[in-house]
Amino acid sequence: MSGAALAPVPGRADPGLSLGCQPQTAEVAEVCRLMREVIVAATPGRPVQMIDAELFPETTMAVRLHVERLKKDAIAVHLEWRRPGAAWQRDETRVLNVMDRDLSAPMIARFFETVWGESPAGK
Numbered sequence: 330m331s332g333a334a335l336a337p338v339p340g341r342a343d344p345g346l347s348l349g350c351q352p353q354t355a356e357v358a359e360v361c362r363l364m365r366e367v368i369v370a371a372t373p374g375r376p377v378q379m380i381d382a383e384l385f386p387e388t389t390m391a392v393r394l395h396v397e398r399l400k401k402d403a404i405a406v407h408l409e410w411r412r413p414g415a416a417w418q419r420d421e422t423r424v425l426n427v428m429d430r431d432l433s434a435p436m437i438a439r440f441f442e443t444v445w446g447e448s449p450a451g452k
Contacts, residue, residue, distance in 0.1 A: 345376030346390045353381075357396045360404065360437055364394050367441040371451060387413060392450050397422060401431045404440065410450035420448045 348368065350361035361379070369377050378389075391411045398405040408420040425432070425440040445451040 344389045345378060346372065346392060347378050347380045348392050348394065349380050349384075350394045350396065352396065356399055359434075360396060360399065360441075361394055363434060363438045364441050364445070367438060367445050368392070368451075371442075371445055389413065390450075393417075398424075402427050404432060404437060406444060408444065408448050408450050410448075418449070420444075420450065 346368065348361070348365055350357050350364070365377055365379060369375075390413070393409040395407050395409065396404065397407065403424065403426045405422055405424045407422045409417050410420075411417045423440070423444050425436070427436065
């Protein structure tokens with residue numbers, strides 16, 4: 330049933346999804362871009378706009394990526410989401426640690442594919 334809530338209403342344009350990231354730093358902006366790419370790939374044809382994490386329109390599915398920790402060898406994040414007219418919900422914290430190397434953009438993107446795919450926000 331949760332997937333039905335994301336389907337556009339016949340005869341109306343899909344207002345899409347709004348994505349914001351916290352904290353608002355240059356490093357988080359880069360990983361936020363990776364999360365947007367993952368969401369766009371998982372929801373073809375659905376608009377995904379980047380927006381200030383506190384200024385979501387009421388008419389769109391809203392997602393916030395909270396980066397709890399970002400180091401050269403680890404990232405910890407959680408998602409929050411809200412469907413139109415509903416309260417914010419929070420997913421569990423997910424962590425990716427690597428040994429003997431630094432995190433790369435492709436590693437983080439694969440991690441985000443799992444985070445998005447397993448989150449109720451992505452269903």
